[in-house]
Amino acid sequence: MFLPDEAATLAAGAWLAAVLLPGDVVELHGPLGAGKTTLVRGILRARGWAGAVRSPSFNLLSVYDFELPVAHLDLYRLESPEGIGLEDLLHTHIILIEWPKGLDELVDEESRWRVEIVPVEPEGRELIVTPPQGRTIPALT
Template sequence: MSDAQLLLEAHGEDAMVACGVRLGRALQPGVVVHLQGDLGMGKTTLSRGVMRAFGHRGAVKSPTYTLVEPYEFGELTVYHFDLYRLGDPEELEFMGIRDYFSSHAICLVEWPARGEGILPPADLVINIERKDSGRQLQLSACTAEGLAVLGRLRAAA
């Protein structure tokens, strides 16, 4: 496995949240994370862990119908996108999608392929698959920022 990839495993919901907390602690403003995996693989559960890393204690639900849910943490906003029900990528233009992706925000995008051609490229892609009774998360860095996230994850292990 190269420096641009990292494998994590999670066995159960609590372990997936813990992976999200670990990831959240490694993220910096300006990072775009694409979350890929079939329905029920734990993308939203992982996102809940990311929010907990920043101090959020409330519910984190998938913004399937609203497309985006903002979480404010002082100067930082984490935007959680779920594009599962997106009919056409052009709809993202109408909602002002480019305004969300700033150097002061972290963007977590579930079902990013549905926004292809409109979404900015990912710094980090996380593919979640079933492995035995748990999940395997393959993290792939796509940019220098993504490599830095993987470096911080490795250093914190």
């Protein structure tokens, strides 16, 4: 779907937030500045997170423990998620991963959500969401 501006990306986050469950692993694809962190912000805000949502590019992993436990990762600087404690969160948290890689040993590809954000010239983004096998997401209206 087409996201004309940042508000639309936040709204798409709210749409996703309504279907994501603890234990879900979401790959967030798209170039630098595509809106991956913005989408995560939309997911968290929609579920009532009132605090800041920063890019985990330096800390690698941000854990939000509230009514909806969420782990937000940025693997850009890593070769795999090994050693950052992702295993411990896999069954309790919604796992949102920017620059995903090295996930095959932890979660089957068919069990992962795939989200792709593609910049559109001159403005806006195209969002493509592929749910895991056996899951669906209602159309965004």
